[in-house]
Amino acid sequence: MKKSPQAFWRFAALFLFIPVTGFFWINPALANGGPHGGFTATTDACAGCHRSHSAQTAQLLTTSEPGLCLSCHDGSGANTNVIDGTYFGAGLRGGGFSNALMDVALDNSAVTTPVTSSHTMNGSLGTMWGNGAINSGAGPSYFMVCTDCHNPHGESTYRMLRPIPVDSGATVPVAVPDQSPTVYTVSDPNNRYIGEAYGSLSGNISNWCSQCHTRYLAGSGSGHSDSGDAIFPFRHNTFAVPCIVCHVSHGTSATMGTHSGAVAWPDDSNSPNGDARSSLLRGNNRAICVNCHVDANGRVGTGGCNSCHDAVPATGAHLTHTDASVVGYGITGSYSNGAKYIFGCGECHSTDNASHQNGAVDVVLASTGAPAGSLKERNSPTAAFSGGTCGGVYCHSGEGVDPTGPVGWPLENPPGSGNYLLDSHDNPTFQVYTANKYRVYATTPNWVGGTLPDNGGPEGTCDACHQFPLTTSSPDVQTAAVDSHQWIAPDGWGSLHGNSYMTDPIPCRTCHYSTVKEAGAASLVPTASGGLYAVYNAVAIDNRGAHVNGAADVVFDQVDPITFTGFSSTQINVTGTYYPLQNSCGNVSCHASQTYVVWGAPFADDPFERCAFCHRPGYAVLDFPVLPACITCHPSGTVAPSPAPFAVPVSKDHPSGACVDCHAQSHGK
Numbered sequence: 001m002k003k004s005p006q007a008f009w010r011f012a013a014l015f016l017f018i019p020v021t022g023f024f025w026i027n028p029a030l031a032n033g034g035p036h037g038g039f040t041a042t043t044d045a046c047a048g049c050h051r052s053h054s055a056q057t058a059q060l061l062t063t064s065e066p067g068l069c070l071s072c073h074d075g076s077g078a079n080t081n082v083i084d085g086t087y088f089g090a091g092l093r094g095g096g097f098s099n100a101l102m103d104v105a106l107d108n109s110a111v112t113t114p115v116t117s118s119h120t121m122n123g124s125l126g127t128m129w130g131n132g133a134i135n136s137g138a139g140p141s142y143f144m145v146c147t148d149c150h151n152p153h154g155e156s157t158y159r160m161l162r163p164i165p166v167d168s169g170a171t172v173p174v175a176v177p178d179q180s181p182t183v184y185t186v187s188d189p190n191n192r193y194i195g196e197a198y199g200s201l202s203g204n205i206s207n208w209c210s211q212c213h214t215r216y217l218a219g220s221g222s223g224h225s226d227s228g229d230a231i232f233p234f235r236h237n238t239f240a241v242p243c244i245v246c247h248v249s250h251g252t253s254a255t256m257g258t259h260s261g262a263v264a265w266p267d268d269s270n271s272p273n274g275d276a277r278s279s280l281l282r283g284n285n286r287a288i289c290v291n292c293h294v295d296a297n298g299r300v301g302t303g304g305c306n307s308c309h310d311a312v313p314a315t316g317a318h319l320t321h322t323d324a325s326v327v328g329y330g331i332t333g334s335y336s337n338g339a340k341y342i343f344g345c346g347e348c349h350s351t352d353n354a355s356h357q358n359g360a361v362d363v364v365l366a367s368t369g370a371p372a373g374s375l376k377e378r379n380s381p382t383a384a385f386s387g388g389t390c391g392g393v394y395c396h397s398g399e400g401v402d403p404t405g406p407v408g409w410p411l412e413n414p415p416g417s418g419n420y421l422l423d424s425h426d427n428p429t430f431q432v433y434t435a436n437k438y439r440v441y442a443t444t445p446n447w448v449g450g451t452l453p454d455n456g457g458p459e460g461t462c463d464a465c466h467q468f469p470l471t472t473s474s475p476d477v478q479t480a481a482v483d484s485h486q487w488i489a490p491d492g493w494g495s496l497h498g499n500s501y502m503t504d505p506i507p508c509r510t511c512h513y514s515t516v517k518e519a520g521a522a523s524l525v526p527t528a529s530g531g532l533y534a535v536y537n538a539v540a541i542d543n544r545g546a547h548v549n550g551a552a553d554v555v556f557d558q559v560d561p562i563t564f565t566g567f568s569s570t571q572i573n574v575t576g577t578y579y580p581l582q583n584s585c586g587n588v589s590c591h592a593s594q595t596y597v598v599w600g601a602p603f604a605d606d607p608f609e610r611c612a613f614c615h616r617p618g619y620a621v622l623d624f625p626v627l628p629a630c631i632t633c634h635p636s637g638t639v640a641p642s643p644a645p646f647a648v649p650v651s652k653d654h655p656s657g658a659c660v661d662c663h664a665q666s667h668g669k
């Protein structure tokens with residue numbers, strides 16, 4: 001299908017394009033619940049949609065959109081029926097394109113009813129309302145199909161949404177994080193859509209919607225501050241009330257009355273009107289207004305939060321935690337930018353509307369019942385505000401590691417042969433052992449007049465709230481299992497990233513460049529048994545948007561090289577890829593010939609085994625040359641590799657069994 005440069009979206013799409021069973025795929029590699037991505041080298045899924053030499057439409061497809069998508073998603077081959085807006089008989093969160101199962105009358109009953117308005121998905125022409133710069137008109141025309149919003153080959157995003165919708169004109173991608181577990185239907189048993197909560201996804205989805213509906217995105221004060229646009233001068237605060245609070249994405253069966261149905265379109269046209277002016281709303285007659293702006297006693301509010309009180313109040317530490325750009329009852333999630341922490345009000349207060357205007361200031365911190373995906377969900381079940389301080393909150397915490405069970409040596413086949421059993425990435429395997437992390441919660445400063453540090457470090461630094469870096473040690477934690485920041489072996493030597501067999505400990509910015517830019521100083525401190533481990537000085541948080549956001553932000557520093565001291569001083573930049581779902585790094589240059597590194601995988605007590613993890617003996621000559629003293633035994637000047645994969649090479653048979661016997665200077669130790 002040939003598209004025009006633009007597309008028809010009246011409001012942001014949230015297309016539930018997630019098949020669960022496919023009728024023509026045999027043993028597909030599953031991703032996002034169906035045959036969309038994660039394929040194996042011999043996948044059978046391709047033939048479900050493509051033909052190499054007899055395709056009937058572009059991209060070698062068997063048929064064009066939407067027919068191809070609906071061959072499953074009409075309920076015949078997938079449980080997500082986007083035509084009727086159902087999933088296993090319950091209302092699909094996005095509604096439907098032809099019918100919808102919605103309690104739009106708010107009478108606790110719902111039947112499947114034809115939709116009154118919907119996004120297009122069949123390539124028909126419409127208008128992308130609000131797209132473009134200030135005073136650029138109502139919005140351009142666009143032919144829109146399913147794959148303009150969704151990537152049929154899979155995305156690790158919510159509903160496989162493309163970070164940039166096709167031909168939207170956006171230049172900055174918005175990746176809406178996926179859910180865990182995935183929720184396809186509205187939570188209300190009567191299929192009431194008003195009040196359906198999306199937690200921390202709400203703000204991200206609004207940002208995603210605004211890639212097409214550019215001028216609909218608005219912050220605090222936008223209801224009484226002129227934007228300067230002739231068509232969209234005053235706008236609802238979409239930070240406080242995200243798009244999906246009021247609208248569905250596929251289609252709605254809401255009906256409109258005399259006034260609601262006569263609202264003109266942004267281009268001043270009056271057609272279609274009546275029920276067709278339902279604009280993907282969640283209730284009849286724009287009922288979403290009353291549900292937010294009328295209290296339990298029937299009193300009508302005149303505006304947003306700041307109609308009754310300051311939003312944000314300049315009391316206590318409010319302005320340290322948020323600002324007026326994100327205000328709204330029950331909003332959760334992090335909206336922080338580089339310079340400032342900005343959290344939704346619902347991270348500290350109730351997310352239940354019944355607690356609003358109840359005569360009390362509700363501080364609700366416990367994780368029990370917290371919205372899925374919120375930061376509050378990571379708090380302790382007993383988190384509480386008491387005596388002016390918060391306890392058990394994720395944003396003032398770090399990680400700890402419980403003592404592990406016995407880890408043992410890498411498994412060999414047969415035992416004692418030196419022929420290691422390897423996983424699919426050629427890494428050695430270990431016997432089953434216990435591996436548990438827990439959160440270490442710091443007590444916060446007093447809400448009124450309190451200042452950091454609360455965990456020993458200066459305000460605005462990594463160690464203000466958590467250990468920096470996390471350091472485990474033997475015998476409590478064996479073989480460096482569970483966490484790979486720094487581990488102190490039985491001989492007293494720190495290892496891994498803290499004391500990394502390089503001259504200097506690896507700076508935090510090497511792996512967390514999105515959060516910190518300062519290298520900071522580190523010193524090697526002796527242990528009681530004569531080894532050394534790294535102690536880091538505090539470094540400043542450079543980007544608060546990548547900090548305290550519920551994710552481990554791993555971004556490799558491509559600017560500041562590490563000085564690697566071997567036989568000659570070498571500067572290397574860390575390159576490679578971080579896989580967040582696998583918690584692993586691939587092809588990072590500081591790991592030599594080890595191509596896939598699993599964070600928290602067991603390390604080895606034995607000095608030789610430590611070398612072997614990166615230098616991969618058994619596949620090729622060791623990465624370092626043989627010293628002159630070795631020529632007696634190795635006249636060729638090289639160490640011959642073992643014939644068995646990853647088997648113990650000749651250096652293991654030396655009297656002490658350690659690489660450092662001959663290669664003491666290879667890493668400055």
